[in-house]
Amino acid sequence: xxxxxTSTSAGRRMxxxxxxxxxxxxxxxxxxxxxxxxxDIGKLGGVFRITEGLQKDFGEDRVIDSPLAExxxxxxxVGMAMRGYRPVVEIQFDGFVYPAYNQIxxxxxxxxxxxxxxxxxxxxxxxxxxxxxxAVEHHSESPEAYFAHTAGLKVVSCSNASDAYWMIQQAIALxxxxxxxxxxxxxxxxxxxxxxxxxxxxxxxxVVREGTEATLLAYGPMVKTCLDAxxxxxxxxxxxxxxxxxSVSPLDMQTVATSVQKTGRVVTVxxxxxxxxxxxxxxxxITEQCFYSLEAPVLRVGGFDTPYPPARLEDHYxxxxxxxxxxxxxxxxx
Amino acid sequence: MSEHSGSSGGELVxxxxxxxxxxxxxxxxxxxxxxxxxxxxxxxVLVRRIDAxxxxxxxxGELGIWxxxxxxxxxxxxxxxxxxxxxxxxxxxxxxxxxxxRDVDPLxxxxxxxxxxxxxxxxxxxxxxxxxxxxxxxTLHATGYAMGLEKDGEVGNNDPERDAAVISYFGDGATxxxxxxxxxxxxxxxxxxxxxxxxNNQWAISEPIERQSRIPLYRRADGFGFPGIRVxxxxxxxVKAVTEQALERARSGNGPTxxxxxxxxxxxxxxxxxxxxxxxxxxxxxxxGKDPIERVKAYLSRAGAIDxxxxxxxxxxxxxxxxxxxxxxxxxxxxxxxxxxxxxxAEQTPYLAEQQAAYAEYxxxxxxxx
Numbered sequence: 001x002x003x004x005x006t007s008t009s010a011g012r013r014m015x016x017x018x019x020x021x022x023x024x025x026x027x028x029x030x031x032x033x034x035x036x037x038x039x040d041i042g043k044l045g046g047v048f049r050i051t052e053g054l055q056k057d058f059g060e061d062r063v064i065d066s067p068l069a070e071x072x073x074x075x076x077x078v079g080m081a082m083r084g085y086r087p088v089v090e091i092q093f094d095g096f097v098y099p100a101y102n103q104i105x106x107x108x109x110x111x112x113x114x115x116x117x118x119x120x121x122x123x124x125x126x127x128x129x130x131x132x133x134x135a136v137e138h139h140s141e142s143p144e145a146y147f148a149h150t151a152g153l154k155v156v157s158c159s160n161a162s163d164a165y166w167m168i169q170q171a172i173a174l175x176x177x178x179x180x181x182x183x184x185x186x187x188x189x190x191x192x193x194x195x196x197x198x199x200x201x202x203x204x205x206x207v208v209r210e211g212t213e214a215t216l217l218a219y220g221p222m223v224k225t226c227l228d229a230x231x232x233x234x235x236x237x238x239x240x241x242x243x244x245x246x247s248v249s250p251l252d253m254q255t256v257a258t259s260v261q262k263t264g265r266v267v268t269v270x271x272x273x274x275x276x277x278x279x280x281x282x283x284x285x286i287t288e289q290c291f292y293s294l295e296a297p298v299l300r301v302g303g304f305d306t307p308y309p310p311a312r313l314e315d316h317y318x319x320x321x322x323x324x325x326x327x328x329x330x331x332x333x334x
Numbered sequence: 335m336s337e338h339s340g341s342s343g344g345e346l347v348x349x350x351x352x353x354x355x356x357x358x359x360x361x362x363x364x365x366x367x368x369x370x371x372x373x374x375x376x377x378x379v380l381v382r383r384i385d386a387x388x389x390x391x392x393x394x395g396e397l398g399i400w401x402x403x404x405x406x407x408x409x410x411x412x413x414x415x416x417x418x419x420x421x422x423x424x425x426x427x428x429x430x431x432x433x434x435x436r437d438v439d440p441l442x443x444x445x446x447x448x449x450x451x452x453x454x455x456x457x458x459x460x461x462x463x464x465x466x467x468x469x470x471x472x473t474l475h476a477t478g479y480a481m482g483l484e485k486d487g488e489v490g491n492n493d494p495e496r497d498a499a500v501i502s503y504f505g506d507g508a509t510x511x512x513x514x515x516x517x518x519x520x521x522x523x524x525x526x527x528x529x530x531x532x533x534n535n536q537w538a539i540s541e542p543i544e545r546q547s548r549i550p551l552y553r554r555a556d557g558f559g560f561p562g563i564r565v566x567x568x569x570x571x572x573v574k575a576v577t578e579q580a581l582e583r584a585r586s587g588n589g590p591t592x593x594x595x596x597x598x599x600x601x602x603x604x605x606x607x608x609x610x611x612x613x614x615x616x617x618x619x620x621x622x623g624k625d626p627i628e629r630v631k632a633y634l635s636r637a638g639a640i641d642x643x644x645x646x647x648x649x650x651x652x653x654x655x656x657x658x659x660x661x662x663x664x665x666x667x668x669x670x671x672x673x674x675x676x677x678x679x680a681e682q683t684p685y686l687a688e689q690q691a692a693y694a695e696y697x698x699x700x701x702x703x704x
Contacts, residue, residue: 035485061485067523072474072516079424079478082463083486099512106468107475114452115464117677151678151686175680203683250683 011162011194017187019161020050022195023168024088028058031086034172037064037073038090038126047092048128048187070100077123078107086122088172094129095138101146108177109152121152121177124168129157130221130271131318132185134311141308142272147179148249148281155248156202157181157220161191163246166199174202181248183221205252207259211241214265214328217256217282219245222269222319229324240328248278256282257289264295265331269319274302296334299327345552346596347576348566352624354632356571362579364571368639374415374570375630375640376648378407381431382627383652384440387659388430388447392605396663397447401428405568405600408626409533411435412573413501413595416581419461420488420498424476427465428533429503436462441662450669469504470511473530476502477517480526480584489527490587499584501529501577507538509554510546518558518592527584529577530555530592533567535599540612552594560590567597568626598624671697 014022027034036051036058042065045052055063066073070091077087091097097104104125111121131140148155154176158164164182171178200206208223209230216226223244230240241259245251260266266286268279279300286298301319309317349364350356385403392400403410410431417423423432430443438455445454446465453464466472480500483489488498508514509532521528534551536543547554555562561583565576573595580591598621602609634640675682675690 067516067519069512069516069519071513072477072520075471075474075513075516076478076481076520079475079480080482081478082457082475083479083482085482085485102468102471103474103513107471110452112680113677115457115677116451116454116673117680118456118458119464120680122680154679154683250685253685 011192011197013190014161014193015188015190016158016161016164016182017048017050019165019191019193020168020182021052021054022193023165024051024054025057027088027169027172028054028062030169031172033084034086034088035062035064035080036088036090037066037077039066039068039073039092041065041090046090048184050126050182050187051090070096071103074100074103074108074125078103078111078121081121081123082119086172088124088126091125091127093139094127094141094143097125097127097143104147104153104179105150109150112176113152120175122175123177124171124180125177126168126180126182128184128187129181130183130185131308131314132221134314137308137310140314142270142303144179144181144248144270145272145277148278153177153179153249154203155179155181156246157183157248158246159183159186159218159220159223159244161189162193162197163244165193165195166197167202167246170199170202181220185221186224189224203247203250203252205243205245205247205255207241207255208244209240209242211239212263213239214267214331215241215243215256215259215263216267216269216324216328217243217245218269219248219278221271225319225321226269226324229321229328232321233325233328238328251282251285253285253289256286260286260290261293264293265328265334266294266298267301267324267327267331268298269301269324271303271318273305274300275305277302296331299331301327346564346566347572348569349572349575350569350629350633352568352629354629354636356633359572362572362575364575366571366574368634368637371571371630372634372640372644374411374574375627375634376651377411377415377431377434378570378627378630379648380652380655381411381434382407383656384434384659385430387656388444389601389605391444391660391663392447397444397605398449400447400605401603402599402601402605403428403430405598405621405626406533406535407431408570409567409573409595409597412570413503413531413577413593416574416577417501418494418498418581420496421461421581422479422498422500423462424472424479424500424502425462425465426469426472426504426508427467428505429465432503433462436460438462440659441666444659444663445666448663448666450666451673470508470513470517473502473504473508473514473517474520476500476528477521477526480521480528481524483527484524489585492586497585499527499529499581501531501581503531503533505538506532506534506536506543506546506551507541508532509551518555518560518590521590522559525587525589527587528590529580529584530590531577532592532594533597534594535567535597537599537603537609537613539603539607540609542613550594552592555592560592562592562594564594564596567595568624568629570626570630597626
């Protein structure tokens with residue numbers, strides 16, 4: 001069962017940003033080994049205020065303002081993890097993660113394996129990612145494929161407040177390193193958060209809208225876009241299924257395959273460029289697992305294979321409701 | 335004219351000259367007995383023998399590659415013997431002498447270079463983390479670990495059994511890396527109990543120290559706000575004295591130190607390298623006169639602490655060690671292919687489990703079907 005999020009009580013309504021803050025707070029309370037580190041996360045509470053108030057309540061020893069050096073932030077977090085801590089580091093923006101790339105892919109990702117499990121890396125690297133906020137360059141990127149391609153890393157993305165609250169805690173509790181992608185343009189969108197619920201497993205996808213004619217696969221910021229597209233399609237009498245993958249690596253192919261076997265048509269949607277993006281992996285895996293169920297090739301909607309454009313052009317670059325529905329039309333025309 | 339990065343300069347801490355004469359230094363002294371010095375000599379002779387055997391094994395095709403420590407024995411044994419049991423080491427990939435001081439079986443080092451594993455010792459038990467091959471990355475791990483020690487209250491208790499420090503080893507080439515400079519920033523900012531131990535062996539593969547730095551490396555520490563010291567890296571007494579003081583400074587909560595051990599890579603960068611293409615024999619000869627082992631032998635012989643019989647016994651011990659190492663290396667079992675799939679994650683992913691099962695089935699098909 002993919003929809004295991006229970007919702008017995010109404011919970012609290014809050015933004016995704018506040019939900020992340022509440023999740024981090026709960027993780028700090030639950031385990032004294034959890035430490036937060038990053039640029040401006042202390043007094044300021046981070047440039048997006050995700051860590052607001054945490055340094056005041058948990059102290060400078062546990063909520064650490066780091067020098068302005070991403071490789072240093074991740075590299076020292078490796079050392080803290082070796083010492084038994086569970087570091088949660090914030091990379092201020094997606095485009096700033098690359099100075100830490102060696103530490104992430106050559107050190108964090110490999111440490112557990114090369115030490116034969118003797119040196120685990122229970123680390124979370126939080127990255128606000130994606131576009132749609134009219135930012136200058138290097139502030140709107142979607143680097144998930146780099147990390148999903150790397151053995152040893154797990155990569156997840158939340159799409160709503162409730163998942164944000166639960167998934168950040170689950171990622172922190174996990175003994176594997178997790179790249180935690182936060183859709184920055186959805187930080188201010190509100191949702192119900194039930195703090196007493198039993199959350200779905202971290203790496204489980206969720207069917208967020210049931211349908212029969214085609215499956216939309218998305219994660220992070222594109223889940224809402226796909227839900228909007230499915231709503232518009234419904235007005236024209238088309239029933240689209242929407243799956244929030246939640247986990248980019250590993251992929252929950254069981255939930256995906258169940259849907260594809262029902263609908264026979266798939267459109268993958270992400271902001272990242274399509275070339276060698278998650279859509280490519282999904283298309284390959286779906287073809288391998290669901291070949292006889294497919295009525296059309298798996299189609300991909302994503303960013304172009306260009307550098308992220310200046311803000312005035314990002315509406316062309318980013319998949320929107322119309323581009324998703326255009327792909328659905330093409331799929332249905334086979 | 336300012337001090338040149340490649341000349342040993344006037345501020346080199348030395349307690350034992352290349353001729354084997356003890357000399358005084360205003361700030362550092364070696365207080366150990368001649369027996370202790372003889373123990374350092376034994377360490378240096380044994381690790382040089384291990385190194386020679388590993389080089390031979392590589393030449394015979396038994397190791398994929400080897401990173402020789404030849405010439406750097408004093409830097410590594412002096413620093414390694416300065417450690418207390420609670421101190422923690424973050425090496426690069428040439429610290430076979432420090433590994434020896436941490437009781438890491440040399441065979442485990444060979445495992446990495448033979449290709450049977452990616453580092454076969456227990457880093458926590460040895461307090462000696464795995465070799466780091468990407469240059470300089472380990473200095474950040476050391477700094478983070480030291481920050482953890484500080485959080486855990488393992489620093490500045492005035493308790494010699496408890497107070498701990500971290501030491502990170504790297505070379506002159508590594509000082510150009512961003513990670514090393516970032517580790518200096520973090521260590522300084524958080525006053526972390528870490529000693530940065532740079533073995534300046536004058537060469538980063540083919541590039542001389544002048545390509546990395548226009549000033550002596552130890553003076554870089556000034557810019558980061560902590561002390562830097564240059565020590566004769568071929569003088570085991572001076573290295574031990576300087577490192578002990580830096581470790582104590584760290585353990586007592588006074589923060590990081592950069593030690594530049596001024597030494598020389600007598601061999602190639604690795605067994606794949608050919609130093610005749612880029613450096614002169616004259617230079618090698620000049621450094622041969624500063625050999626770290628010969629000066630200790632000269633001192634101890636003159637002091638009457640060792641004699642020919644002692645040296646012969648040591649020779650026999652080192653040869654026996656080499657024979658044992660060779661035999662164990664040649665009989666080291668190849669790993670099971672399952673090791674490739676295991677421990678990639680603490681919780682293996684379904685897709686990787688599928689790949690592992692499929693590959694097992696595929697290999698099994700060759701064993702049965704025909």
